[in-house]
Amino acid sequence: MAINFRDYDKNSSDESDSDISDGTNEESSENDSMDYEDDNVDEPTLNEQNTNQNNAEDDSDEDEEEDEVVKAIKAEKNKPRDHPPTITSEDFIVDISFSPIKNLIAIANIVGDILLYEYSNDETKLVNTLELHLKACRQVEFDNNGLTVYSTAKDKVIMATDVETGKLKQCYENAHEEPVYSLKCLDNGKIVTGDDGGTVKLWDMRKPDPIFNLKISEEYVSDMITNEAQKYLVCAGGDGVLTSIDLKASKIYTTSEDYDSELTCMGLFRSETKLLVGSSKGKLYLFNWKEFGLHSDEYIGQKHSIQCMIPITQNVVVTSGEDGVLRATHMFPQRHLGIVGQHRLPVECLDISHDGQYIASSSHDNDVKFWNISYFETIDSIINVNHKQNKKKDLVNNLPSSSIKNASDFFSGLV
Template sequence: MRSIIFKRNSNLQHMGILKRGLGKMTDNSDVPKNETIDESDSSDSDSESSSDENSAAAADTSPVESDQEEEKMDEGEAAGEGETLDEDDELVKAIKAAKEKVRNHPPDIKLEECITDICFHPLNDMIAVALITGDVALYNYSNEGNTLVATHEIHERACRDIEFSEEGSILFSTSKDHNIMLTDTNTGKLKRFYEDAHEVPIYCLTILNNFTFVTGDDDGIVRLWDVRTRTSSPVFSIKLAEDYISDMITNSSHKYLVCSCGDGTLSAINMTARKIYVQTEEYESDLTCLGLYRNETKIMAGSAKGKMYIFNWGEFGLHSDEYSGLKQSITCMVPVTENIAVISGEDGVLRATHLFPHKHLGVVGQHSMPVDNMDISNDGHFIASSSHDNDIRFWNSTYFEDIEVKTKKQNRRRDLRNNLPSSKIGNSSDFFADLS
């Protein structure tokens, strides 16, 4: 499992301008309600009087006054259309400043195929994108733009999980075709091929170190692999559940491998003894994702019903804390600091939660459709997320190290709606605060 380095570092949003319009009102109060105007009788006299009045007005109006009136009319029309704005207006200044602010994250990546997984390179500014076609695309990213480096045709069916080796030279991938591939990141050449590594589609993969990795499949089976062996057989295999293995995680000692399962159980495998160490009772819904916190002393599991469960490391039989997360399913999670998790799911919104003490910090970013995958860059500067829209968005996360959490009474509903600096939507109170 890759280690994450946290470093310390407001994304301004697009604001709309209300158009100013001038309305006209016709006053017919002098016309009796039960009477009508005979337009045919009065048309001749009206046209004659109107002609005389216009001639007189034209004679009495000087050229200077006429020019001034035209200027006023032009200014009024422009103001009504929103074309001419007061340069000294504080609102205008704030809007201009927002538009001119330099972007502090890479632009979105748009693809035609469905994205199944994303993974940051452990050393370089590169991100790998797994696709439903079985291909893996590699992009170099920066604030100025993204560049497609290569596309590797690896699997015949949907690629489900990808991970870089610790030094980033090898790309590990699993697929619905039951196979495991080890591909050279630079050349795209196949380094190792595990054909029919599982009897059913492989759901997830986790790298333990330079030589070993584990995989979990749709039938609840976990297998350990060692690249130093010449055979394509696993070191050992163990069945944990009747449902899929959703996520796997370990700490730096690699003594225990913790697995979340689709049947709602959390299982810990003793890697030395190669047997199940402990397994929880079934929770009310699927356990979907895992994260390590507090210097690897706490592990948090997200669930399909939006709840978050905290376990002490080594005490995996029962959770020590339970947090109310979202009303929707939590599908993915990334730790951004030792105390802060960013979670997302069916509503397409990325939210940050401080765990110790527990407090919802607000919205990190948003997609228009459900989010399936998230990852954090090797330097901790960016979070990337992919959604059903076949897009990848980047969120600057450097401000998290400076966040101070107060223990005063919290407003959960307000906190969940609060937009953080990385969000594409700003809080109205923050925007107008700049005008004071």
């Protein structure tokens, strides 16, 4: 039977045990004295004394063992919180984005609002509600300076809003012919957007019209990514094709082979030399940067659709999707590390905080959960390339941020 350490009431338990013990000892002492005086009971024999002594020692051992368990329970309960509390929304959450400069997270919901929350280990506090769009939001993202928050929605509108004042800085109505699905911030006030019909546009916030307009597919543009140089933009599509665009030449650079599933999310690793792409069939495809035509390696990430990923270190990625479980995987070499956290329902998006201490995930539960991932730097440095992988053990291993506990592991230090 699993023990819920948080429900253990330390104060009431200590007080109750103390009261019962005191009352029992006094009453027992008085009754024993009366029995010996009235009934003239013989003294216990030597064998009886030895038996009683052994029983007392056994009881003492049991009490010591029980004390150790109680101490462990109290220690578990009294551990300081190492991540912000969960944010629960009244409306379905579509996307989340951490500020790149401070403890602030933006939450986009299905009614078209952007909610700004300050967070700490002690609390999450709603500081502003931006009522921006007439239809469901699709994506929200801070610019690289953290001063502007961009949002897109099913109403085909792109908005740029000042984070401090909440005032609108730029608005593009009917920015696309189809609802905008994805958005990526670039340097110098530029953004790129992709819509449900496979069209990608590059915008400069100082100009009223897009710099270029490219039709790259017939399906939605699920995700977009670029590196620090920002020469190439890579777009993942619902048609199972990876398309790269030369941003400076304003034209398509390459298109990949057709994959047998939707390409859903992407991340950069190894100093931006490796591109990892997730798919709706749970596969992960690894590409060399600038070699986007064909993957160099592939892995089975999970049995369910991978909807989102976030790079944690140069080697470690966290993925999640339909089953609501956040899994950590070391990619070089490829090895499953364990479960970071979990939701009851599918997870749609992940992001990492500006200081790299937390990742946040949102699910169909209308909640945003935070997970402390500061231990990953240590894990990343001790992975042994030559270590033989125990897949069964790796899959059931739960990392410190996960609330799933293995009881045998927890109590192993008590024996």
